[in-house]
Amino acid sequence: MAAVASPPALRPLYEQMVLGRVFETEAERQYKAARIGGYCHLSSGQEATTVGTMHALQAEDLLVTGYRSHGFALARGVSPEAVMAELFGRRDGCAHGRGGSMHLLDVDRGYYGGWGIVAGQLPVATGLALALVRQGRPQAVLCELGDGAVNMGAWHESLNLAALWDLPVVFLVVNNHYGMGTSVERASAEPELYKRAAAYRMAGERVDGDDVEAVIEATERLLTQARQERRPAVLEALTYRYRGHSVADAGLAYRTKDEILEHQAHDPLTRVRTRLRGEGVTEDELDAIDRDADERVAAAVRFALESPEPDVAQLAYGMHAAGSQEQFARMRPGSAFGEAELTFDAGLGA
Amino acid sequence: MAAVASPPALRPLYEQMVLGRVFETEAERQYKAARIGGYCHLSSGQEATTVGTMHALQAEDLLVTGYRSHGFALARGVSPEAVMAELFGRRDGCAHGRGGSMHLLDVDRGYYGGWGIVAGQLPVATGLALALVRQGRPQAVLCELGDGAVNMGAWHESLNLAALWDLPVVFLVVNNHYGMGTSVERASAEPELYKRAAAYRMAGERVDGDDVEAVIEATERLLTQARQERRPAVLEALTYRYRGHSVADAGLAYRTKDEILEHQAHDPLTRVRTRLRGEGVTEDELDAIDRDADERVAAAVRFALESPEPDVAQLAYGMHAAGSQEQFARMRPGSAFGEAELTFDAGLGA
Amino acid sequence: MSAVATPGAVTGTKVMTYREALRLALQEELARDERVFVMGEEVGVFEGAYKVTAGLLGEFGADRVRDTPISEEGFVGAGVGAAMLGERPVVEIMTLNFLLVAMDQVINHAAKIGAMFGGEVRCPLVIRTPNGAGNQLTAQHSQSFDGWFAGTPGLKVVAPATPADAKGLLKAAIRDDDPVLVLENLPIYKEKGEVPLDPGFVVPIGRAAVAREGSDVTLVAHSFATVRALRAAAELAEQHGISAEVVDLRSLRPLDVETVAASVAKTNHAVCVEEGWPSYGVSAELAARIQHACFDDLDAPVERVGMAEVPLPYAKGLELAAMPGEGRIIGAVLRSLGVAR
Amino acid sequence: MSAVATPGAVTGTKVMTYREALRLALQEELARDERVFVMGEEVGVFEGAYKVTAGLLGEFGADRVRDTPISEEGFVGAGVGAAMLGERPVVEIMTLNFLLVAMDQVINHAAKIGAMFGGEVRCPLVIRTPNGAGNQLTAQHSQSFDGWFAGTPGLKVVAPATPADAKGLLKAAIRDDDPVLVLENLPIYKEKGEVPLDPGFVVPIGRAAVAREGSDVTLVAHSFATVRALRAAAELAEQHGISAEVVDLRSLRPLDVETVAASVAKTNHAVCVEEGWPSYGVSAELAARIQHACFDDLDAPVERVGMAEVPLPYAKGLELAAMPGEGRIIGAVLRSLGVAR
Numbered sequence A, B: 001m002a003a004v005a006s007p008p009a010l011r012p013l014y015e016q017m018v019l020g021r022v023f024e025t026e027a028e029r030q031y032k033a034a035r036i037g038g039y040c041h042l043s044s045g046q047e048a049t050t051v052g053t054m055h056a057l058q059a060e061d062l063l064v065t066g067y068r069s070h071g072f073a074l075a076r077g078v079s080p081e082a083v084m085a086e087l088f089g090r091r092d093g094c095a096h097g098r099g100g101s102m103h104l105l106d107v108d109r110g111y112y113g114g115w116g117i118v119a120g121q122l123p124v125a126t127g128l129a130l131a132l133v134r135q136g137r138p139q140a141v142l143c144e145l146g147d148g149a150v151n152m153g154a155w156h157e158s159l160n161l162a163a164l165w166d167l168p169v170v171f172l173v174v175n176n177h178y179g180m181g182t183s184v185e186r187a188s189a190e191p192e193l194y195k196r197a198a199a200y201r202m203a204g205e206r207v208d209g210d211d212v213e214a215v216i217e218a219t220e221r222l223l224t225q226a227r228q229e230r231r232p233a234v235l236e237a238l239t240y241r242y243r244g245h246s247v248a249d250a251g252l253a254y255r256t257k258d259e260i261l262e263h264q265a266h267d268p269l270t271r272v273r274t275r276l277r278g279e280g281v282t283e284d285e286l287d288a289i290d291r292d293a294d295e296r297v298a299a300a301v302r303f304a305l306e307s308p309e310p311d312v313a314q315l316a317y318g319m320h321a322a323g324s325q326e327q328f329a330r331m332r333p334g335s336a337f338g339e340a341e342l343t344f345d346a347g348l349g350a
Numbered sequence C, D: 001m002s003a004v005a006t007p008g009a010v011t012g013t014k015v016m017t018y019r020e021a022l023r024l025a026l027q028e029e030l031a032r033d034e035r036v037f038v039m040g041e042e043v044g045v046f047e048g049a050y051k052v053t054a055g056l057l058g059e060f061g062a063d064r065v066r067d068t069p070i071s072e073e074g075f076v077g078a079g080v081g082a083a084m085l086g087e088r089p090v091v092e093i094m095t096l097n098f099l100l101v102a103m104d105q106v107i108n109h110a111a112k113i114g115a116m117f118g119g120e121v122r123c124p125l126v127i128r129t130p131n132g133a134g135n136q137l138t139a140q141h142s143q144s145f146d147g148w149f150a151g152t153p154g155l156k157v158v159a160p161a162t163p164a165d166a167k168g169l170l171k172a173a174i175r176d177d178d179p180v181l182v183l184e185n186l187p188i189y190k191e192k193g194e195v196p197l198d199p200g201f202v203v204p205i206g207r208a209a210v211a212r213e214g215s216d217v218t219l220v221a222h223s224f225a226t227v228r229a230l231r232a233a234a235e236l237a238e239q240h241g242i243s244a245e246v247v248d249l250r251s252l253r254p255l256d257v258e259t260v261a262a263s264v265a266k267t268n269h270a271v272c273v274e275e276g277w278p279s280y281g282v283s284a285e286l287a288a289r290i291q292h293a294c295f296d297d298l299d300a301p302v303e304r305v306g307m308a309e310v311p312l313p314y315a316k317g318l319e320l321a322a323m324p325g326e327g328r329i330i331g332a333v334l335r336s337l338g339v340a341r
Ligand SMILES: Cc1ncc(C[n+]2csc(CCOP(=O)(O)OP(=O)(O)O)c2C)c(N)n1
Pocket: A068, A116, A117, A118, A145, A146, A147, A148, A149, A150, A176, A178, A179, A180, A245, C041, C070, C072, C094, C098, C101
């Protein structure tokens, strides 16, 4: 991880951003090919924010996100194979096919999900930060949420608790201008969202979420404060979602094509690409990076296709902890709805 | 109602404040005599805020409060008889004995309750304000809440909606320093509660809630803005609760006797009394006012005692609108728990 | 309130989807009564997450079709308050799963107003929202809490299974003076059926319907489970020569026990089907009522079919295995009739 | 997990109230396991709205006994997150009525974690809260939503009726690796009974108990309804010469159907009693299970007794009339046995 001082090397960041973009494009294709189902939320256009914040997050720090999380998972180091297999609902997915697109996680990397109820992840992240403090661990939690989530009661209660109890958590508001079809101005009486941190005497600031270096600088600074001074903060990253709210949404009922094109004119990937050219990286080298991303994603698709479907006999896998089977033993007689067959703690199968 | 300009006459305000104080003292006595049950929250010490805000509220305005509401009901003009009868659970109570201390109301006076879930009344008040706008009525809603309620999600969502939709509602935060045993500093990361209005680009201010004239001035100003400019606001009134959280709480586990005495040293009633003496009102005249309050409350107790108990055959009275009986007719067969006897729309009986 | 057409009313019917029938009901009621307004996330500009409100913003404007921030507790409560002042708010919750953040306003506020305030004020609020699973929406987005609301005194709960009932019951709910929860369902939106065009057409709350006549067994269901039950009944007739009667509850509170009991008294066998989890669910209440009302009529225990009791998994195969499919309904019928498969 | 004493354990019992038994369980578990901490409104300085946590702040300090603002959604969710990282939070909700504002964290978060994340992370969270009515607390403060939680896959729900079970089940809940809701009850806090002093004493989750043996009818109940059932059973014996067996469920999820069915197979009559509203309530599930498991054993329909189906009114006389008192339980038993009063 880069120290706060030294400027981050751009090339690996570009590699991450391209990987994110290519992955989302492929996910949309696979969704339309009916290999992915449910809700599928893409983050194309938001790569500087996803990659920048994940670059600033240290190995021992914790991560919580909403449901628009493919990019965060990849940038956190979850393999494209594990993510794609999850989208395909396969056994080798990071949630073994149980969670899908909205519920990615990787506990080994401190990623505690992938949540689908708007703002529901904020109290959870607050609790993770409380646990870090109780365990005397010096890390911090980064909690991602969208601009639409700041109008939920859970936002208010979580920020008040985090500030009142001096918890090491940074609330990352990914402001992509819309919550589904509702613009920030139509949803929030204070459209400068970061200013709401003041209601908790908490630091709040806004950053250009399409400038990966600015995102890294701000995130590192706030995470350092959180770790060292146990000061929570709000970081609002201004960015833009290129695709619809989910793959099912064309994304044009509430905004114009021009608006989208205007944002794509200063695309975060292009910006880094230009910077790298300035640093003397050749077009060929950059194209090679792009091709490499294509190959990694193609490999992920092959892996996902080969990963077995979950065993239907494992329908209730993970629902309850080992030993619970015995507790449920006497619920079965008289059951008329197959509950008797549910097993919680058997393995996942070969 | 006094216009914004001319200073209010103090004498009727003093009469109201004394009535509130005497009523609460009697309510506590009656509770200990087991004529009042359930939760009973007294507002002794908060009279300047209750009487001052109700003085500023116009006849056509609407009122919503929490559960510490005897004083508001009386100052709004609900008769001591109707309030005491409600506390006694009698048919002539303002809620016909169904609501008790926490659920007073008087629709004819625009008082829409009397609610017991902390902050639950805020969304309701917001909806009343929305209805006023839809109906083109020029009035405003005053919504009372306590200092402990500002940490609930409902506060956040309600204030955001009120500001976003330009609704005529003033949120009155009665800051009596404690939510049960928790001081404001231990509950709110921003203990200057009125400042939280800024998170919604809403006006917020603080007033000495023990100075009845200051309360009237601020409330009238904010209500006028709400009515004329459809601008919601937060008014925080600093005051103090003399008794425990409810009659069941001695109120000393979390604060010192000295702290209470110190607040009683500048008692809101005494302050007005002194002012009146300055205006030449004699001790005898003031004592007469006090005696008159004693008599009004004694009469209310007599009235409540004579009011009949609700008829048990009317257990479900009011639950459903007229005509619902027929909808429920086919739910009865097979019912094993007396639901068949429930009638919704029969009268209250003699 | 009745299903009788109003004098000089439009007659005839039209085949449309459940979704279109709901839209027609909203359109008619918005046009009929100034006090009616629609409020919820994405109901306006976006035309509804599931397009039920498509076109209404254009026709009635932003005051009658109000987009809200993501703040269910706030705007459900705003509906409660507006209703107390005589408005007729129709609040859309994108899916039932999200009503969990507004439970306090529904259960502790809307449902309490009539009784708690001694009949002094009413709350004519309508909340409409789809429940259900089947689209791989996973654990947080595939639930049915129908019984929780149906078990709450002070509320009324309807759950139409056909486009005609969707129109008639939503209109009845909007005209009712009490808070009514209208339970819709995601997979059912695209179901088609004949819908009366008469704007005076309403379906009374608290009346079940016999959706299919039969003599061997009674299938009791509501909402999308009724669609499943009808499919199972057809297959039972063809494949097994079993004549199943299907009782469509239509209302969950008040519950029309009479119609259910009359059917079971005739068939002597009952299978209760629901989309949700059966334990402590709707089928529990049905079984309890049936065994009590039809104790001497029953030739076999009341059977129950519902969602497997797990948080809904994402993988298609797992989700399918969890759902109360026709196969499981037929299995329960054969069990009830003591027929080996 | 078992009720067997640990080697070299403290033996003997002591008579104490249900409230004291809960406090002892908390004290023992706080002392036993650093990961355990108590969190909620007024649990510290105020010593608990109902004094269950009295003395614990002094003994364990503010980090282990944490006062919270009024923010149920926030601190229940904080409990969920802390549990995911291996802590053992015991969250107190002042009364069950207030859990409505935190439903989303309980149902859509705590209950989903194990299955939704493919078994990769667990949520050993305990929520303890009293339900019930009887103190004129009125409509918003007198409710029992027991079945809503017991019907949610992913949760476990216990509802002890005696001080000994209160200690043993709360300890079992704290040691369990899944989210457990411990349902207490306001009137029951003052009930007294013998409580084992052994810190190793736990009561296994998912096991009902026969609280009183009998031969004529089975009363099935949980929490305070068990206390009512036992009183009714005593009166039935004295006044009517009827021998009632009382099955105390103790756990609602998992539900010990075996013990209930075994009793009904013996008595051939069942009356289910609950504090909450019966429609779509706990007694519905019990009646549904019993009619299914004991179809051939039952000599009469399963009867149900619960709260009158109204928002609880304030007036003492009205409240009393609404409660599932002993008189109504006895009436149901006589109905079941076909005995005229
Ligand atoms: C409580 C709740 N209400 C509604 C929804 C449906 N919903 C899913 S995403 C979404 C929009 C969220 O927008 P934003 O927070 O800006 O995040 P973005 O999708 O832009 O990343 C809505 C309304 C939900 N999941 N949870």
